């Protein structure tokens with residue numbers, strides 16, 4: 001009988017010293033946190049007010065989710081086409097409440113429907129306080145606001161979300177990551193760079209002073225270089241949070257859209273891992289700016305995946321996605337972006353790092369280069385298809401047929 005494509009791919013990789021079975025197994029155990037906000041352009045269920053806070057979703061592709069039921073149905077559809085069992089990432093504005101609940105008054109019960117949803121499917125949940133798209137953040141300042149009353153509101157909101165996260169982690173038996181990102185900054189060169197950062201530091205100190213079992217809740221802080229309307233100064237810069245995280249035992253979250261366009265996160269990963277136990281990531285794709293394009297299978301993504309694998313860091317990294325494209329089918333966006341990240345991880349898992357490192361240390365850069373280039377055209381596709389088959393998820397273009405059907409049957413009927 002002729003060998004299957006996978007069998008011959010397995011032999012080819014073995015000739016490079018790579019075990020495809022091990023790669024498939026590791027990839028199957030790697031959880032990705034799929035962000036709910038791709039499904040509705042970060043609208044949430046509070047109101048239909050415009051998105052604000054230095055971020056923007058552009059496009060008006062029909063069929064966006066308008067209710068919790070629609071969003072859950074769309075997430076289900078996406079997860080059917082994504083191999084493995086993962087986590088979903090929720091923002092505070094996705095609370096499901098009968099009446100309007102102020103963000104500083106949110107309680108675990110307002111996430112009960114999500115907990116039930118996740119339990120049924122064996123998913124984990126991550127949470128985020130929402131410090132944007134709100135009248136109290138109208139001037140773009142939250143935890144660093146000079147007005148104590150406004151700071152108080154946002155501190156209380158962050159505390160509420162941590163309590164919710166800890167509850168969720170316990171209920172699901174999967175550690176919940178609470179990630180804090182704030183839009184705070186100034187359009188013009190500020191007169192005082194230190195004051196806002198001192199206030200942010202104090203706010204964070206209070207928020208994080210409540211201790212939870214790390215089995216249930218862990219925290220991260222997310223930096224940014226700039227945002228729309230805050231081009232000159234960002235309070236929560238990388239240096240601010242990297243130092244804050246190191247000193248306070250929380251995680252630094254690297255969003256690869258949040259640095260200068262020629263800076264790369266792949267290079268930051270090993271340095272972060274050398275000094276902290278855990279790392280959190282938002283995987284996105286910036287095109288010329290923090291544009292949050294859907295993750296594509298491109299070089300920097302592969303390079304980040306390679307760092308996670310060769311630093312043996314998959315188990316200590318919280319890998320989340322963060323993109324929002326409203327110009328294409330949103331369910332397809334989730335599937336394309338998530339599968340691309342998984343493909344990049346598989347590509348990394350199929351790399352003979354031992355041999356490559358040996359070349360580097362011996363100074364044999366010719367062989368290192370030659371081998372790296374050969375690896376790029378090995379039959380990744382066949383191993384990926386095998387991974388999809390074993391996880392009962394369609395491979396090749398079959399998944400896209402399912403998207404078209406869902407669009408025709410479900411999405412097209414939404415007004």
Ligand code: RNT
Pocket residue numbers: 037042055128181222224255282290322
């Ligand atoms: C914004 C940050 C942040 C948000 C989400 C919605 O620049 O990347 O992570 O995108 O929390």
Ligand code: ZN
Pocket residue numbers: 181222255282322
């Ligand atoms: Zn982010």
